[in-house]
Amino acid sequence: MNADILKERQNATFDVEKLTNILDGGPELTKRRREIESMVLNDPDFMEEDPNFLSRSERYDQAVRKSAQMILKLREYGIADPEEIYCYKSMACGPRPEPVGLHFAMFLPTLYNQCEPEQSRKWLPLAESLRVVGTYAQTEIGHGTHLRGLETTATYDPATQEFVLNSPTVSSIKWWPGGLGKTSNHAIVLAQLYTQGNCHGLHAFIVPIRDMNTHVPLPGIVVGDIGPKFGFDEIDNGYLKMENVRIPRENMLMKYAKVEPDGTYKKPPSAKLTYGTMVFIRSMIVGESARALSKASTIAIRYSAVRHQSEIRPGEPEPQILDFQTQQYKLFPLLATAYAFIFVGQYMKDTYSRISGDINQGDFSELPELHALSAGLKAFTTWTANAAIEVCRMSCGGHGYSRSSGLPDLYVNFTPTCTYEGENTVMMLQTARYLVKSYQQAKAGQQLSGIVSYLNETDHRRVQPQPVSARPTVVDINDLASLVEIYKLRAAILVGMAAKSIQQELQHRKNQADAWNNSAIDLVKASDAHCHYVVVKLFTDKLGEIGDTAVHSVVSSLALLYALHGITVNSGDFLQAGLLSVPQVLQISVRIKELLSQLRPNAVALVDSFDIHNKKLNSVLGRYDGNVYENMFEWARRSPLNATEVSQIQCLVLRSKC
């Protein structure tokens, strides 16, 4: 082991294993996770070529082969719990997505949720055995987030009792679904349903796209890969153009809405029923943000402990990068953010499972709040983690650009979370809609419950932007409860300001839609402040659950750093609202520097606590043993460009032309 990183570990003030257990949700879960991880580790079938050295087609092939292996193994070991499947998969695939990912994440769940019994009997055995490999085809080349804008049509023909599917325009070609290009033989296609001359909006249809024996595209189907992307090399995101493709009436998913044999349309009983999967996926993405940021900060902090560069004191040897204040200031707030997001992810998972229990019993009352929260937090955490991964990468100097660092792959495979499952700005505006509605309800005298209950407190609603208020004197910048309070007030004020902007616009134009659009900047800001408050609050709440004193102490420092750093970045808001005074903002800057020094000796131990195995981290810079340079040299020598000492092109071009 590298001497520097060893020393770092010896200097830690807390027991890493105890913190790992907290992050896993208990020592039993840590143990089980490691058991599952070791199944992959010790399995020769998961030995693979470094994808960095392969062409995209080779990467796709390797990934398909691995997915097939994985499915067999999961069955063999009887791993069926979704958490455990996730754990197995993320060890086997590392940071890379897998071509049959959507089969499991969208195709099967949609069948589970939207088949009527007859359909379940037909399709589930086929899909579960992977005779049918499916994907979920919603977005079109010209249409994304806005479902009503989709153009694909499914027109019912009562004569043959079939639906006829068409892509009537170029802009209606289905575009982006993962696994659509080459891998899938079926797709759930979202299309505008026409029957008896009327359009009934978007519905889901099972469309066979390739022959189940020959895998050749079926008549009327034009299907293929949409070409290389920023990352996701393993995935055949695809296009699908349909020309009079006929499917039997029974291929419409009919648990809720129905089309009778004669073409009569029956509406679904509730619009909320299709809502759940989306909320689930967005909640899970919060956890993805935490995991991605944990990996990035593990790599950046370990390498910063190993890397010596430049000088602090003239004449002395190059110090560890981690001793530079600027490096600490880049990385420690992100480390704190990773912890914050892990705890928020745990909260979202728990909340989802609690509320989905309610939903199964017909109680939808908490769904709107969860919907709003998952939308905003999905955007808040993915945007933050996205930018943070790049900060981590660039904090590694030149080597952060090498694929051997793992950071480029981590970034390109994470960044799509900002766009898929709901574009982030749209997500923020959805949350804002809920906040403004709640604000107006509170103003109208309704008593709000849940996470927006702070909009009730009438005194907060009266807080107005002001240079200096009486409040600041009571804020203790070292007290998290006090900081949670001012984050809450900031959110309340910004929600109020957004609502006021809409009001003012309405007075000028009397058009709700334009008033909303002309207040959109304020609305996004309000959502962001709301999410920030929620994260600070949940992080603070979590501290109450940590018993071990040493662990509590270091995690408290992280929470304080997270809260104070967020204030300095948004100090304008806090000053504007009179929530903090100028001297307090200056004190906070000083306090942040103290916290950086305080966290410095525990930085490596804090990333060790994430307990991310080398194979999963997939980074020469982030290796647990810190032996970076010799391994980077080894890796480089395997570059395909080094296969020949002298390449043809060198001889042909350089020598003959010059």
Add this chain to the structure above:
Amino acid sequence: MNADILKERQNATFDVEKLTNILDGGPELTKRRREIESMVLNDPDFMEEDPNFLSRSERYDQAVRKSAQMILKLREYGIADPEEIYCYKSMACGPRPEPVGLHFAMFLPTLYNQCEPEQSRKWLPLAESLRVVGTYAQTEIGHGTHLRGLETTATYDPATQEFVLNSPTVSSIKWWPGGLGKTSNHAIVLAQLYTQGNCHGLHAFIVPIRDMNTHVPLPGIVVGDIGPKFGFDEIDNGYLKMENVRIPRENMLMKYAKVEPDGTYKKPPSAKLTYGTMVFIRSMIVGESARALSKASTIAIRYSAVRHQSEIRPGEPEPQILDFQTQQYKLFPLLATAYAFIFVGQYMKDTYSRISGDINQGDFSELPELHALSAGLKAFTTWTANAAIEVCRMSCGGHGYSRSSGLPDLYVNFTPTCTYEGENTVMMLQTARYLVKSYQQAKAGQQLSGIVSYLNETDHRRVQPQPVSARPTVVDINDLASLVEIYKLRAAILVGMAAKSIQQELQHRKNQADAWNNSAIDLVKASDAHCHYVVVKLFTDKLGEIGDTAVHSVVSSLALLYALHGITVNSGDFLQAGLLSVPQVLQISVRIKELLSQLRPNAVALVDSFDIHNKKLNSVLGRYDGNVYENMFEWARRSPLNATEVSQIQCLVLRSKC
């Protein structure tokens, strides 16, 4: 042409060509640029495979072939002016770097600057004819920015009158130089010079690395490609390990420092002499930031005019994305930034050529200021453009992730500017050193000149953070001169605060080095504020040169947007310093919204003014004609994964295993 984009062009309020001329520096320069561009466009030798569909090795081969073509053509057409060479190259290579880039950017210039006459006679003809293809090998696997930390040694052996070069450790292996892995047959190697038992620090040596006839690596040389990276697929960034490699004494570049045949070392007359190239390259990178951001905003804004999505008014067709306030708020400040950086780039180029004239006449007086300015602005503009490209990419929805958008390539090939030629944080600290030094000189009664002269004004130095000052009443948020003034005051205050922090640290610890490191956060903030002031000032100054009323009007709106947007993002600073009042900050938010609406009709015309040819833009989304989707479909069909309708892996894995 797409109807939406046509309408946009018809609605513009100014003459695009006139603005293009301003950006080029005059109508003659526009004309000449287009002439050069059309040479590439009409040249069948520059037809190529879309690199997105090639493996990295194929991309390298294609790039080498193209570089060789380019060199021949430049000679054939007699294009020798560096500006014109740059123009030709950027048309031929698009956003991609070229394997012999460093030969021209570093190897040749270093020969020009550091050869003594005898050496020039030997090496220049070889290098100019590309018999010798060279690179510049400075960084090592374990060492970057800090030159004194480099470990490679060149030990003089008077017995044979040779230098013996060695890479004594793993961490000393030369790493990253472009074109080192496969392309070059020589390298200028930076190594610690030892002679007569003493080390004299870093010096430059010409080291033959491959046989000039067979291209086989020479004895003692281990050389190769460092493997795939985040972008730069075309480039064989390389490693070089040397074991007792002997080169004649004459291969040390001896214009300044010398080693006599008996081993006597002669110091260079001035340390500043090697300074110039670095300042030049950093100044040029400011222009690169402008160009990259111009491209990204062209793509994002054109596509936002073509793309219809979601809804503003219920029931109406999907509006152009560009009509959403959130989209305008994402893109228009970046568009303004692109303009700002173009003007700053012009200023840096002009200033460099003026000052290098002085230097040639032995006057180094302005070099320190230019050095400080180029370091800070390099960091400020590359960080800004880097983040901005990603904002542009993500503003394009899913398609921003497709390589056909051109945005992923633009990002990965631009982002290294944040690290190479001086890591950005280090750059910011270099500028801070100059600022603090100037501040202390002014405090000691010296009269400062040049861009830091604002630190003179004693009344500014007395400005202290305060909640409300008397000043705000005189700030007119619509008057750029007034805004330049408060940006200046902010910079003065933050430089003062950083200096004060160092002072306080010194009182606590009495150690200059630690005091500096413990103030580094404040120092970076001060540098950033200084650069921001410079950019706002130069943008404002430029307006004075624009005669055409319509162009002046729209560019003034951009400048105002740039200045006001920067204030809202940093509103904490302005409030803290009492430079603006809370009501003014609120007014600024309102004013920004007005400016967005005001710029909306000219957005497409403002990116058209950049006049970036489709071939150079290399983006389906950013096409001049706006015909996005049909071309995207065409592009996708050429994806190598579509070469076979059914791939082996599908049949083998999916069908046999399931």
